[in-house]
Amino acid sequence: MAISQCFHCAEPIAAVDSFSTFIDGEHRPMCCPGCQAVAQAIVDAGLTSYYRYRSEPASRQQALVPEALKGFSAYDLPEVQQDFVHSQNGLEEVTLTVDGISCAACAWLIEHKLKQMPGVKQAMVNSTTQRALIKWLPDQLKLSNILNEINRIGYHAAPFQLDSEELASSRNSRRFLLRLGLAGFATMQVMMFALALYAGYFTDLETEFRDYFRWVSLIFAAPVVFYSAQPFYFSALRALLSGRLNMDVSVSIAICGAYIASCVATIQGTGEVYFESVSMFTFFLLLGRYFEQSARRKASVSASNLHKLVPLTAVRLTNGTPEEIPAKRLVLNDIILVKPGEAIAADGKVISGVSGVNEAMLTGEQHPVLKRPAEQVYAGTINLEQPLEIQVSALGQDQLVAEIMRLQEFAANSRPAIAILADKLARYFSATILTIATITFLIWHYFISPEDAFWITLSVLVATCPCALALATPTAVTCATGLFTRLGIISRTPGVFEKLPQIDTVLFDKTGTLTNGNVTIDGIRLFDEYTEAEVLEFAAALEYGSLHPIAKAFSPYLSSSLKANAIRHFVGEGIEGVIEQKVFRIGNAAFCNCSPVDAKRQWIYLSCDGKLIAAYALEDKLRADAKQTVDELKREGFGLAIASGDNSRHVLEVAESLGIEKVHANLKPADKLALISELQAHHKVAMFGDGINDAPVLAAAHVSVAMGSGTALAKNNADLILLGDHLHRFTQAVAIAKRTRRIIRQNLAWALGYNLLVLPLAVTGHVVPYVAAIGMSASSLIVVSNSLRLLRTKL
Amino acid sequence: MSIIYVLIPIAMLFVLIAVGVFFWAVRSEQFDDLDRQSLSILFDEDTKQVKPAEEQDPQP
Numbered sequence: 075m076a077i078s079q080c081f082h083c084a085e086p087i088a089a090v091d092s093f094s095t096f097i098d099g100e101h102r103p104m105c106c107p108g109c110q111a112v113a114q115a116i117v118d119a120g121l122t123s124y125y126r127y128r129s130e131p132a133s134r135q136q137a138l139v140p141e142a143l144k145g146f147s148a149y150d151l152p153e154v155q156q157d158f159v160h161s162q163n164g165l166e167e168v169t170l171t172v173d174g175i176s177c178a179a180c181a182w183l184i185e186h187k188l189k190q191m192p193g194v195k196q197a198m199v200n201s202t203t204q205r206a207l208i209k210w211l212p213d214q215l216k217l218s219n220i221l222n223e224i225n226r227i228g229y230h231a232a233p234f235q236l237d238s239e240e241l242a243s244s245r246n247s248r249r250f251l252l253r254l255g256l257a258g259f260a261t262m263q264v265m266m267f268a269l270a271l272y273a274g275y276f277t278d279l280e281t282e283f284r285d286y287f288r289w290v291s292l293i294f295a296a297p298v299v300f301y302s303a304q305p306f307y308f309s310a311l312r313a314l315l316s317g318r319l320n321m322d323v324s325v326s327i328a329i330c331g332a333y334i335a336s337c338v339a340t341i342q343g344t345g346e347v348y349f350e351s352v353s354m355f356t357f358f359l360l361l362g363r364y365f366e367q368s369a370r371r372k373a374s375v376s377a378s379n380l381h382k383l384v385p386l387t388a389v390r391l392t393n394g395t396p397e398e399i400p401a402k403r404l405v406l407n408d409i410i411l412v413k414p415g416e417a418i419a420a421d422g423k424v425i426s427g428v429s430g431v432n433e434a435m436l437t438g439e440q441h442p443v444l445k446r447p448a449e450q451v452y453a454g455t456i457n458l459e460q461p462l463e464i465q466v467s468a469l470g471q472d473q474l475v476a477e478i479m480r481l482q483e484f485a486a487n488s489r490p491a492i493a494i495l496a497d498k499l500a501r502y503f504s505a506t507i508l509t510i511a512t513i514t515f516l517i518w519h520y521f522i523s524p525e526d527a528f529w530i531t532l533s534v535l536v537a538t539c540p541c542a543l544a545l546a547t548p549t550a551v552t553c554a555t556g557l558f559t560r561l562g563i564i565s566r567t568p569g570v571f572e573k574l575p576q577i578d579t580v581l582f583d584k585t586g587t588l589t590n591g592n593v594t595i596d597g598i599r600l601f602d603e604y605t606e607a608e609v610l611e612f613a614a615a616l617e618y619g620s621l622h623p624i625a626k627a628f629s630p631y632l633s634s635s636l637k638a639n640a641i642r643h644f645v646g647e648g649i650e651g652v653i654e655q656k657v658f659r660i661g662n663a664a665f666c667n668c669s670p671v672d673a674k675r676q677w678i679y680l681s682c683d684g685k686l687i688a689a690y691a692l693e694d695k696l697r698a699d700a701k702q703t704v705d706e707l708k709r710e711g712f713g714l715a716i717a718s719g720d721n722s723r724h725v726l727e728v729a730e731s732l733g734i735e736k737v738h739a740n741l742k743p744a745d746k747l748a749l750i751s752e753l754q755a756h757h758k759v760a761m762f763g764d765g766i767n768d769a770p771v772l773a774a775a776h777v778s779v780a781m782g783s784g785t786a787l788a789k790n791n792a793d794l795i796l797l798g799d800h801l802h803r804f805t806q807a808v809a810i811a812k813r814t815r816r817i818i819r820q821n822l823a824w825a826l827g828y829n830l831l832v833l834p835l836a837v838t839g840h841v842v843p844y845v846a847a848i849g850m851s852a853s854s855l856i857v858v859s860n861s862l863r864l865l866r867t868k869l
Numbered sequence: 870m871s872i873i874y875v876l877i878p879i880a881m882l883f884v885l886i887a888v889g890v891f892f893w894a895v896r897s898e899q900f901d902d903l904d905r906q907s908l909s910i911l912f913d914e915d916t917k918q919v920k921p922a923e924e925q926d927p928q929p
């Protein structure tokens with residue numbers, strides 16, 4: 075049925091009458107009126123270079139729902155605005171989170187579209203955090219106009235309040251960048267003079283110039299030691315105060331010790347200087363930490379973007395009269411009215427009304443859940459069919475969404491397992507080195523030659539400096555994380571690199587993982603004289619404006635000429651409407667007064683004036699790369715199985731087409747958990763999942779993988795997130811992890827080996843200090859360049 | 870050789886300026902979104918063509 079691709083969103087077009095937009099001198103095909111309107115708005119604004127430079131297609135436009143657009147006016151209420159709009163010099167300022175930004179071109183598009191609006195003074199869009207900072211003149215423009223304008227070019231924006239924690243973390247990471255940059259500049263300079271000094275050992279550098287170079291190096295190294303290296307001192311102090319040793323203790327001692335000794339040498343004009351080692355060491359360490367921190371920050375930013383899911387206003391019923399108020403002013407036991415299409419503003423119990431609620435944000439399940447009186451609903455979920463009256467039972471931090479965000483933040487801030495391991499290693503290492511250095515000093519001081527004691531102790535400290543060891547894992551993990559990011563894989567817990575190579579069994583959830591999770595029409599049976607095209611148009615007209623996932627399957631067939639009137643939704647049954655004076659019904663068999671055609675697949679029926687005219691088979695299609703991934707995994711020798719909560723027939727079908735033999739169907743969350751713990755007894759299991767029902771299993775699995783389109787809760791429990799939903803990225807991730815593990819082992823072996831080799835030489839006074847410095851720098855450089863090999867991995 | 874007593878302080882001055890520029894760049898949030906900045910050069914040429922038609926309204 076598919077003719078071509080939509081120029082805007084790259085979805086296949088199956089429309090009966092085609093939509094198109096004139097872009098860059100050509101009529102480009104569009105899949106739906108939504109995409110057409112958006113593309114037209116972009117062209118009208120003269121922003122067609124978006125299409126030239128974007129690296130990802132835009133997200134598909136749902137037919138613009140009028141209710142959603144009207145909702146923006148609530149943001150103009152001063153009471154609502156006071157939470158997130160700040161006034162400054164007569165300008166209003168707001169931060170928005172924007173859905174649907176897929177690449178830098180999107181950010182450019184939104185910025186320029188907004189800058190064309192009179193009254194907008196500044197618009198800055200960040201494509202990494204998916205946020206926009208906008209300043210405007212309040213007397214010329216309203217916030218709802220801005221939100222509407224963003225909506226017109228196909229993105230969905232919502233105001234957003236930065237919490238203090240995130241502000242602090244962004245300030246922190248900026249300070250980190252300053253430290254890093256400063257260390258980089260200084261290192262370059264100091265290295266330059268160090269080269270001259272190295273050369274001075276072999277040729278005859280006059281003492282006058284040597285001292286001059288040393289003084290200059292001293293000045294350049296000072297900001298590195300006093301400013302850039304601060305984080306290490308604080309961490310070391312914290313560790314010491316709590317009675318522990320960590321890597322930062324020996325790092326701090328090495329930095330300070332080497333710097334002080336070098337200063338002494340410079341002032342006295344004797345001995346050796348280590349300014350270049352100090353600067354370079356600090357720079358490399360900071361680099362590793364910076365990448366680690368920015369990866370973690372990314373995760374926490376996406377967590378706080380969840381805030382916008384909860385609407386800011388609510389309609390409160392006081393003695394039956396509705397009144398729109400800011401959601402913040404709700405109190406427990408208030409009754410709120412939620413109209414179809416609206417998000418629920420607070421957790422609560424239904425007290426009247428029956429409606430389907432889309433809980434996809436929590437469960438990943440697009441199918442609406444039927445809510446009857448006395449049933450629990452959650453803030454942020456969307457009411458689909460009938461108005462609901464809800465009694466508020468939880469507010470603010472007690473709501474489920476807030477709980478999810480807290481979990482996410484917690485996960486984002488916890489220490490990765492591999493770092494803990496490295497820390498443990500460092501603790502023993504530092505303790506050993508410090509003891510050996512002290513003993514060396516005492517022995518040389520009292521028994522051999524007191525005047526050499528200080529310099530030999532220093533060369534012990536410098537030669538055995540833990541820098542290579544400290545760099546061994548972070549640099550490798552940093553490179554591997556970078557590689558992951560390039561492939562669209564997010565590793566939420568750096569421990570992934572240890573755990574992935576151990577996996578021998580992979581367990582898949584079906585819906586949303588092996589399949590797309592989107593319903594499509596897979597076959598039509600006709601029972602009357604109408605043609606296939608006509609019945610599709612009827613169905614699309616009836617389903618227009620409905621938020622049910624099934625409606626989405628019909629939306630490509632929407633015709634601009636056919637309208638359904640007097641549409642009535644029957645909860646859990648179907649939709650009735652009048653087209654050309656005939657009453658059409660679309661829904662389940664009972665609703666359309668007919669008997670089911672075939673039990674094997676999911677059918678939906680269309681009747682006209684009580685007579686069945688067509689039936690549509692619905693199907694959840696396999697992901698394009700599912701087969702390829704399964705084949706690859708089989709070739710690699712993984713055990714594969716499907717664990718699904720779905721009824722067995724469809725699951726079997728999927729398993730058969732993919733060639734997976736072990737199938738467990740009809741599983742409740744508890745059954746899944748039992749299954750996985752049974753498997754975990756003998757195997758290391760990786761679990762794929764996407765819904766709230768998978769959350770406990772994901773937490774239990776050795777490595778858990780969530781799809782990028784999955785729910786917040788699933789992602790929160792996952793170790794790996796596959797953005798862009800490419801399943802075969804998993805096999806690449808395993809390959810990278812194996813390589814990373816190999817490289818970390820090489821690094822550790824090299825660093826430990828070098829230190830063990832040089833220690834006895836240094837203790838006995840056979841290592842000249844400049845050799846110690848060169849050895850230390852070389853061992854760090856070898857570790858860093860070994861880790862950099864990861865980036866060249868071909869996939 | 871004694872010229873280096875003059876040249877090196879000048880080099881230090883340049884480094885100081887470079888560090889100053891870097892600090893300014895970080896403080897003005899230019900490093901917050903690296904994908905975006907690397908692409909902006911592609912777009913800018915195009916906006917100039919658009920500007921005369923679309924953005925001629927000088928604001929007070």
